[in-house]
Amino acid sequence: MEEVVRDYLKLGLRLGRAIDGFVDCWFGDPAIAAELAAEPVPAAADLVAQAVATRAALAGSGLAAPRQRFLAAQLRALECSARRLAGEPMPFLAEVEEYFEVGVELGDPGLYAELHDTIAGLLPGSGDLATRVDAFYERNAIPPDKLLPGIRAVSERLRELARPAFALPDGERVDYEVVEDAPWNAYNRYLGGFRSSVALNAGAGRTIAALPLLATHESYAGHHTERCLKEAGLVRARGEAEHTLALVNTPQCLMAEGTAELAVEVVLGEGWGRWTEELLADELGLRIEGELVERMLGLVRRLLPARQDAAILAHDRGAGPDEVTDYLRRWLLLPRDRAEHMTTFLTDPLWRAYSVTYVEGHRLVAAWLSARPAGQPVADRYRVLLEEQLVPSDLLAEAVG
Numbered sequence: 001m002e003e004v005v006r007d008y009l010k011l012g013l014r015l016g017r018a019i020d021g022f023v024d025c026w027f028g029d030p031a032i033a034a035e036l037a038a039e040p041v042p043a044a045a046d047l048v049a050q051a052v053a054t055r056a057a058l059a060g061s062g063l064a065a066p067r068q069r070f071l072a073a074q075l076r077a078l079e080c081s082a083r084r085l086a087g088e089p090m091p092f093l094a095e096v097e098e099y100f101e102v103g104v105e106l107g108d109p110g111l112y113a114e115l116h117d118t119i120a121g122l123l124p125g126s127g128d129l130a131t132r133v134d135a136f137y138e139r140n141a142i143p144p145d146k147l148l149p150g151i152r153a154v155s156e157r158l159r160e161l162a163r164p165a166f167a168l169p170d171g172e173r174v175d176y177e178v179v180e181d182a183p184w185n186a187y188n189r190y191l192g193g194f195r196s197s198v199a200l201n202a203g204a205g206r207t208i209a210a211l212p213l214l215a216t217h218e219s220y221a222g223h224h225t226e227r228c229l230k231e232a233g234l235v236r237a238r239g240e241a242e243h244t245l246a247l248v249n250t251p252q253c254l255m256a257e258g259t260a261e262l263a264v265e266v267v268l269g270e271g272w273g274r275w276t277e278e279l280l281a282d283e284l285g286l287r288i289e290g291e292l293v294e295r296m297l298g299l300v301r302r303l304l305p306a307r308q309d310a311a312i313l314a315h316d317r318g319a320g321p322d323e324v325t326d327y328l329r330r331w332l333l334l335p336r337d338r339a340e341h342m343t344t345f346l347t348d349p350l351w352r353a354y355s356v357t358y359v360e361g362h363r364l365v366a367a368w369l370s371a372r373p374a375g376q377p378v379a380d381r382y383r384v385l386l387e388e389q390l391v392p393s394d395l396l397a398e399a400v401g
Contacts, residue, residue, distance in 0.1 A: 027192025028244030044086035051079035092315035107305035162220035222260030258361025
């Protein structure tokens with residue numbers, strides 16, 4: 001293993017010891033982890049110095065240019081996390097750019113209002129729009145005892161589509177469990193050896209027809225598929241050990257979330273709602289409004305920049321928790337308890353910038369896929385994201401070009 005790669009892995013794992021939740025997955029050399037476990041928890045100032053020194057060493061490392069670009073972007077983000085850990089004040093928008101190589105700005109409430117009008121046209125009836133949206137979700141909610149068999153049925157059918165399309169390695173597996181009161185709808189923990197454990201929040205059953213969005217994002221052809229192909233190709237075939245570690249608040253996260261957000265369009269495409277309706281009727285005897293759910297959730301996705309707005313308001317514009325919650329309730333059409341839960345997530349010291357990975361990641365990956373050469377199937381373009389470790393600036397250069 002190259003010295004600069006070993007130093008990068010040690011720095012990431014040391015930050016993981018200092019910041020709970022910072023390491024998303026690790027399946028690398030156990031000797032490195034054992035060595036670090038014997039160390040005292042490092043001081044933040046020492047971590048800053050290590051990030052600076054490791055980044056400076058890249059130029060003379062002899063690594064190929066794509067590996068240097070990836071590690072340089074990651075180390076810039078790790079330095080930012082270490083500086084914040086050391087107590088250095090940092091404007092929110094500057095923090096986002098250091099982490100993810102993207103700039104962000106407030107969305108357009110006028111567009112959100114137009115989307116509300118369109119949603120109102122899909123959900124006629126009495127009561128205000130938020131009430132009608134809640135009633136829609138209630139009609140299509142998944143019974144708690146059907147959540148686990150539902151996600152397994154959807155996932156297995158998606159696996160049948162993704163395996164031949166993306167040449168998934170033999171022996172890959174995803175195990176699912178349901179948890180209570182999580183801050184997310186679903187979470188993939190990649191274990192190495194082509195295995196993932198996916199936890200679903202019990203509240204993710206707000207609409208059963210969203211199960212393909214969860215399963216494509218977390219498993220086929222999202223996070224699990226990406227991790228399997230990178231382990232097979234980058235780690236095992238090429239020996240690029242830097243990809244045995246995944247860390248939050250890095251460009252790696254924005255790329256992974258943006259890729260996973262587009263998985264449903266690549267694997268299923270238009271008509272996934274009817275596909276889900278027929279599958280769940282056959283497998284579980286459940287009845288849902290598949291086509292309506294697909295149209296609704298497509299509109300709701302276009303409202304998600306309001307979540308990013310809320311983070312900007314909280315951290316860059318001085319808005320308090322009540323103001324942030326009211327903003328989320330208004331534009332995302334959420335009940336108060338869900339809006340308050342989202343506010344807590346957006347104001348968490350570790351996760352406050354993370355909503356950017358979904359909004360800007362989706363925007364960047366979608367633009368890059370749209371800029372593919374004439375005649376290239378979208379799945380072929382998408383497979384590049386699964387097999388190669390690009391950084392946001394790579395996609396931006398190609399999409400603009």
